[in-house]
Amino acid sequence: MVWLCLAWPVFALESLAPLPLSTNVDEAKRQLGERLFHDNKLSAQNNRSCASCHPLDHAAMDGLPRAEANDGTHSLRNTPSLFNVGFNFFYNWDGVVSTLEAHTEKVMLNPKVMNTSWSALLASLQADADYKKAFTQVYPTGLIKENIVDAMVNFERSLITPNSRFDQFLRGNQHALSDSEQQGYRLFTSLGCAACHQGINIGGNLFQKFGVFAQPKSLAKDPGRYSVTNNERDKGVYRVPSLRNVAVTAPYFHDGSAATLAEAVDTMAHDQLGRTLSEQERNLLLEFLTTLTGEYQGKPVVGGVVTSQ
Amino acid sequence: MRLPAYRPLFIVAGLLTALTYLWHESTSPDLERRHHLQEILRIIELHDAELMRDILLARAGLLPNYDALSKTGHALETISQDLLSASQSSAEMADTPLAQSAQQLSQTLQAKLTEVEYFKSDNALLRNSMTYFTKVGQNLDVKAKLPAKVERLWQLMFSFLETPEADLAQAIQRELASLEQHKSLPPEYTSLIAHGRLIVDLLPRLDVSLRGIIQIPIADKLAALQAELLQYSMSIEKRAQTYRLMLYVVALCLVVYLLYQFVRLRLSNESLRRAHEQLQQESNERLHAEIALRASEERLRSMTDSAHEAIISVDSLAKVVSWNRGAEAMFGYSETTMLGQPLLLLIPEHDAYIHDSILTRKSTNTDAGAVQLQGQRQDGKGFPLELSLSSWSRGNDFFHDGNYSRH
Numbered sequence: 001m002v003w004l005c006l007a008w009p010v011f012a013l014e015s016l017a018p019l020p021l022s023t024n025v026d027e028a029k030r031q032l033g034e035r036l037f038h039d040n041k042l043s044a045q046n047n048r049s050c051a052s053c054h055p056l057d058h059a060a061m062d063g064l065p066r067a068e069a070n071d072g073t074h075s076l077r078n079t080p081s082l083f084n085v086g087f088n089f090f091y092n093w094d095g096v097v098s099t100l101e102a103h104t105e106k107v108m109l110n111p112k113v114m115n116t117s118w119s120a121l122l123a124s125l126q127a128d129a130d131y132k133k134a135f136t137q138v139y140p141t142g143l144i145k146e147n148i149v150d151a152m153v154n155f156e157r158s159l160i161t162p163n164s165r166f167d168q169f170l171r172g173n174q175h176a177l178s179d180s181e182q183q184g185y186r187l188f189t190s191l192g193c194a195a196c197h198q199g200i201n202i203g204g205n206l207f208q209k210f211g212v213f214a215q216p217k218s219l220a221k222d223p224g225r226y227s228v229t230n231n232e233r234d235k236g237v238y239r240v241p242s243l244r245n246v247a248v249t250a251p252y253f254h255d256g257s258a259a260t261l262a263e264a265v266d267t268m269a270h271d272q273l274g275r276t277l278s279e280q281e282r283n284l285l286l287e288f289l290t291t292l293t294g295e296y297q298g299k300p301v302v303g304g305v306v307t308s309q
Numbered sequence: 310m311r312l313p314a315y316r317p318l319f320i321v322a323g324l325l326t327a328l329t330y331l332w333h334e335s336t337s338p339d340l341e342r343r344h345h346l347q348e349i350l351r352i353i354e355l356h357d358a359e360l361m362r363d364i365l366l367a368r369a370g371l372l373p374n375y376d377a378l379s380k381t382g383h384a385l386e387t388i389s390q391d392l393l394s395a396s397q398s399s400a401e402m403a404d405t406p407l408a409q410s411a412q413q414l415s416q417t418l419q420a421k422l423t424e425v426e427y428f429k430s431d432n433a434l435l436r437n438s439m440t441y442f443t444k445v446g447q448n449l450d451v452k453a454k455l456p457a458k459v460e461r462l463w464q465l466m467f468s469f470l471e472t473p474e475a476d477l478a479q480a481i482q483r484e485l486a487s488l489e490q491h492k493s494l495p496p497e498y499t500s501l502i503a504h505g506r507l508i509v510d511l512l513p514r515l516d517v518s519l520r521g522i523i524q525i526p527i528a529d530k531l532a533a534l535q536a537e538l539l540q541y542s543m544s545i546e547k548r549a550q551t552y553r554l555m556l557y558v559v560a561l562c563l564v565v566y567l568l569y570q571f572v573r574l575r576l577s578n579e580s581l582r583r584a585h586e587q588l589q590q591e592s593n594e595r596l597h598a599e600i601a602l603r604a605s606e607e608r609l610r611s612m613t614d615s616a617h618e619a620i621i622s623v624d625s626l627a628k629v630v631s632w633n634r635g636a637e638a639m640f641g642y643s644e645t646t647m648l649g650q651p652l653l654l655l656i657p658e659h660d661a662y663i664h665d666s667i668l669t670r671k672s673t674n675t676d677a678g679a680v681q682l683q684g685q686r687q688d689g690k691g692f693p694l695e696l697s698l699s700s701w702s703r704g705n706d707f708f709h710d711g712n713y714s715r716h
Contacts, residue, residue, distance in 0.1 A: 015374045089379040098383060190444070195437035198374035205379040207430050213503050229423070237430075273437075274503040276496060 015189070015198040018167035019084065019244070019294065025158040028138045033155025035134075036148065041124050042108065044115040045070070050107075050152075054082045056296065059248045059303035060159060065256025069112040076112060077222070078256040081249045083294070083301060084242060086157035088204035093254040094225045095207060095239040100153045118145050161245055161294030161301050169291070177291055184288025187281060192273050196240045202292065203242040210238050210254070213274035216267055222254060247290040248303030261286055317570055324563040331559060335552035338545055342399055346411075346538060349392050350531060353418070356385045357527050364425065367432050368519055370439075375429055382422050389418040401545070407537040414530040421525045428518050435511045438504035442466060445501050459488065466505065473512045481509050627652040627667045639694075641687030656696075658683050666698060 036042060037050045053067050054060045060082035067076040077093050085091075091103040108114045108121065125131045125143055135143040138151070166185070168176035177185065188194055197203045207225055210216055225234040238254055251257075252264035265285050269277045277285070293301055363378040372378065396411030397403050446463045462484040469477040485505050488498065610631070619636035623629055628651055632644040640647075640655055652663055659682050684694040 017374070017376070089376075089383055098386060192437040192441060195433050195440075199376040199379075200374075205375045206433060207426060208433070209430075212434060212507075233427070274500045 014170070015194045016166075016170065016202055017200040018170040019087070019160055019162040019164075019200060021162045023086070023158050023160055025154050029151050029154040030158045032134055032138055033151035033153070033158075036152055037155055041128075042114055042116060042121065043070070044117075044120065048114070050114075053079050056159070057302070059083065059245055059301050061249050061303070063250070063304055065251045065259075070115050071112070077254045078251065080241065081245055082156060083159050083161045083296060084201055084244050085159060087160075087199075087201040088239075088242060090204070090207075090239050093238050093241075094228050096228050100156055101149050104149045104152050104156075121148070159296070161296050164244070164292050164294035166288075166291040167294065178287075180284055181287045181291050184284035184286070185291075187284050188288055191269065191275065191281075191285075193268065193285075196272065197243050201242040202244055203240045206240045207234075207237050208240050208272070209236050211236055211271045214271045216253075216271045217257065224254075243289065243292055245293050245301045245303075247286075247293050248301055250303065261289060265289070317566075320566060321563070324559060324566065327559050328556065328563065331552050331556040335549050335556050337549050339399055339401055342395065342402070343538065343542055346392070346395050349388055349395060350535060350538070352388050353385065353392070353414070353527075354531055356381050356388065357418075357531075360385060360421075360425065361523070364428065364519070364522060367429070368515075370436050375433070378425070378429065382425055385418055386422055389415040402541070405537075405541060407534070407541045410530070410534040410537040414527070414534050417525060417527060417530050421522060421527060424518060424522050424525065428515065428522060431511055431515045431518065435508060435515055438507045438511070439470065441504045442501065442508065445497055459484075462488065462505070466508070469509070469512065473516060475513075478509045478513070481505060485509075621647075621652070621655070623652050623667065625667070627663050639686075640684070655684055656682050656694075657685050 037054075040046045040049050042049055048070075053062045055062070061079045065078060067079045069075045080093070086100065089098060091097050091100065097103045097106060108116055108118075122143065122145065125148070132143055135147060135151075139147040141147060165176045165181075169182075169185075188197075196206060196208050199205045210224070223235055225237040225239075226232070228234070246252075247261060250261060251259045252261065253267075258264035258267055262282060265282055266277060269275045269282075295301065360378070360381045363372060363381060366372040367375070367378060392411050393415045396408045402408050442463075446466075462481065465477060465481045465484060469481055485502050488494070489502055491498075617635050617638075619639040620631075620633045621629055621636050622631040628649055629647050630649075632642070632647045636647070637643060642650075652667070653660060656663070662680070662682065679695045679697040682694055682696050683691055685691050
């Protein structure tokens, strides 16, 4: 008798994973962080808060192709959504830092973003008796730099959008996705999107060249990760972004060069996979991508351009 | 001089100070920090093993996604920062070979993590292209009029995936180039050619990168750091040991000194006791003598009181100090009037005699029998008397007893 052994793995390796339904963030710290996040005191001119560019009722991003720098000119990159930011392993499009703590400090001192200094910020928060009291209640060391960062990071980690239809599907609910959405999911994996966009955040853990098979039309000369590593091979390399809530976070790419998701998907297929999508393939992919929209505090995430700051 | 009395105090205080200092120096320094470092090294070893496992799984296509690998990389990055700060946090450790080793390990880790990041990117691309290539191969499009040779491409590719050799790569490149020449190529074949070129380009590079990662001497650096840590621990333990030995010696000195002082105290106590006893004995003897003297005086008094002869005692200044009844009868003076009066009152004509025999005691034969003198009574009448002189001393006083008898 001959036993035939199958060479293919019989188990399918699931490259995508659902988000946890809750985080174990300290509630008092989260609240303090939320307050700071929405406070204009964090910017030197007292004219913007984190929420100006990352409004939580607009998918935690501003909906602009590129964020407005402090000096009023469009010179920043596209604002990423802060939802599920805690599941990324690198931050910013070039992955310049790998901890949220480091990122928070960086964004505060960045002259183009908050443009503040720790001494000025501490002074203005110290002047607020309410903050002083709240900090001493939550932190034994009171109102100091490390605790401000810690509160904000705790808040950022709490920004999760679980329970998307796709996550329900991953958790075993076959009816959470329609047939065409399931087809879209299969296409997403079989085309190779999931080679780069994988993991719990469907991205956020890998660097890739933007333009593996063809050069994307890029609006600005951005060295990408080269500015971090100074390594030739990192020219035009970016962090693979998370695709969670992607349907509501237009426009797309580091420079906001894709206004619609369809455009972004076409670009991806062509430039990253060397493929030209059929109309049907694209629609299936788009259908699938809309199932990635989750809920923040029980309400579905919605996007759109922020008109008033 | 008071100093000698305080000297033992100074010596003991000095020894105690030395003891305190040595005790302080002999405690094992940096113990907590060394344990912390040890712990960090253990964690690095663990995470590094985890990282290597995940890398090999990823290369084999058995890693579902890069979350775990990224998480481990993240943990290693954090712990390598901890290592740096832990090795530099104490003044004793900074600039030691230990700190340098720690810095080297941290740098090596950083370099490895950078390499791993590139490996991840390349591996993701390669796996994707390999999957694509295999899939297209599985449903080879028979409708398309392809050269029969096209099957050779897959054979070559599978061999290449097994052993990525340069001649195989060239052969594949040739096949791909000829396929590209084919007119009316279906679109998936255009992609196939692109993916094929990517595989040929990437696979050797990925394996070089993988070999590079495996060869990054984390284990060596860890071992070196372990050795340095051991060396460092031993050197400071040895120092502490020396101090402990000195501590023991000084403690011994203190004990010996205290014993010496104790013995000295005992000895001087003994001699003090003896001196005290002697003194006591002396004073007892004195007391006895006093009592005996008192008794003999008493006896003398009772004796003289009863005598019919005049018995008069004078002191060294020839003043009367005792006066008996016989003297009262002979001279007429009462005892009370006479005590303290000069002897000259009784024998006014014999100034010279008093001077010679009593005041200056020139004539040595004081007890040499009686002398004939002219006495004078209270009523002024003179009468001849016979005086016999005897002397005795008590302490510094010199007493003379005159024994007068009337003729």
